[in-house]
Amino acid sequence: MGKVTYKRLKGSQSFRQRLLLATLSSTPILIEDIRTDETWPGLHKHEISLLRLFETVTDDCHVEINETGTKVKYKPGIIMGGRQHRPHDCGVTRSIGYFLEPLVVLGLFAKKPLTITLKGITNDSKDPSVDTFKSTALPILKRFGVPSEGLELKIESRGVPPNGGGEVILSLPVVQSLTAVNWIDEGFVKRIRGITFSTKVSAQFENSMIRAARGIINPLLSDVHIFTDHRSGPQAGNSPGYGISLVTETTSGCFISTDTTVSHTRDEETSGLADDEKKGLTPPEDVGHEIANVLLGEIAQSGVVDSTHQGLLFLLCALCPQDVSKVRVGKLSPHGVETLRNIRDLLNLKFIIKPDPNTESVFLKCVGFGMKNLSRKVS
The missing domain is CATH 3.30.1370 (Ribosomal Protein S8; Chain: A, domain 1)
Incomplete structure (x- = not known):
């Protein structure tokens, strides 16, 4: 065997995409200077978890991390896919949405259709929620020739920060290749759909968010349906929270979405609860009002995606x-x-x-x- 030549990269930015593109192009990469100047240098927990996830769905992948976590050698393997019987724990520093974007692209080029259970945070304010992923990212894949059959994201239980407890099952078909697109017509707004959720809090929070969002949207469009998903018991995860996801469908088949989640958050550096634990959370009326305005702003940008x-x-x-x-x-x-x-x-x-x-x-x-x-x- 010849010596492996690594492509050298620096810094912690775009860690997910670098791993994904390196795997798809079979390019060994060496990432150096990962947060060397920060108080907590090196890889964060969610980045190590992502590396483990890539190891799970590929075969013969090789990962080397130095003692401080500031240097990573990654040699990609063969994307296997298949039915993964052991759930992958995504941890509680980033939500499942962080892991889904690279995973859905990677899984399309696997040997066998991928089915995997991911555990952790389903909804937070940092990453796209699993609801947005289901309503928007999966239709984008279909645009590029990914078949509907075998393409599914099922929410078994919800989990919000700081303690998560959510679980989803992702199923992906495999493709021979994608289909090139000419996608420049954003069309006109046809309908707006949405979902509110609440875990370990009163279901009235959802009604307040819906009323506030409708107050902004209904004067502009009549075809608006926002569903509710109130969870209690084991399906509600380990922390109280609530949130809303809205998606616009246009006449040309574009899906423009936005979402937000309100919960107490964990300070990543100290692993304790952040300052907002001491403050009250944003009222649900304000959440609904704000997210409706954000959606209108996304629609106004005239893109085929948000x-x-x-x-x-x-x-x-x-x-x-x-x-x-x-x-x-x-x-x-x-x-x-x-x-x-x-x-x-x-x-x-x-x-x-x-x-x-x-x-x-x-x-x-x-x-x-x-x-x-x-x-x-x-x-």
């Missing part, structure tokens, strides 16, 4: 066959810009970016990397 899902959209475009994909998004989000840089660095692929003079949206065009699932049997 700002949260720009990264996923660009990744899928980049992994398409060597054909042209053209998409339109609103103002580029920091996550979207970081994704474009990672695609350039690890796939050697660049997007052509052109602003739309009539709106504040941006057109992006690229020729795909030509990612093929070599381990899947052709029927």
Whole structure:
């Protein structure tokens, strides 16, 4: 065997995408200087958990972490997928949404369809909630030719910070390759759907959020349905909390979403409860009011996806066959810009970016990397 050549990267940013793109392109990577200047240097718990997750769904993957956690060597393996019988514990420093974005893309190119149970936080204010993922990210995959059959995210129980206790089951089909898209028409708003949830608090919190959200949206659109999901007992996880997820469907089949969660949070550095434990939580009326306004802001940006899902959209475009994909998004989000840089660095692929003079949206065009699932049997 020859000596392995590692592509050298620095810093803690974009850890998820670097692992994902390195695995898909079979590029061994060496990440150095991970939070070397911070009080708590090195990898955080959720990043170590993500590495373990990649080890679970791949075979012959090799990970080396130095003593301080500031340096990681990662040599990708073969993406196996299959039915994972042991649940993966995502911990309580980041929500399950943090793990889902790289996992759904990775699983498409596995040897066998993936089914895996993830445990931890289902809803928080940092990452997209599992509800948003189900209503928005999965339809985006279908745009790129991923079959509906076998594509599912089931919420078994909910868990909010600080102690989690949620559980979801993700099922993914495998594809031979994705389909390039020409997706630039955002269409007109057709309907708005949503879901509120509450765990270990009164169900009245949900009604208050719905009334407040409807107060903003109903004067503009009549087709609005917001469902409730009140959990108690083991299905409510280990901490009290409540939240709302809203999604807009347009006439051209775009899904624009936003969500938020209110709960006490844990201070990552001390593992104790953060200062908001001493303060009262945001009233549900304010939560509903705020999230409805955020959704209207996302719709106004004229993109085919919301700002949260720009990264996923660009990744899928980049992994398409060597054909042209053209998409339109609103103002580029920091996550979207970081994704474009990672695609350039690890796939050697660049997007052509052109602003739309009539709106504040941006057109992006690229020729795909030509990612093929070599381990899947052709029927």
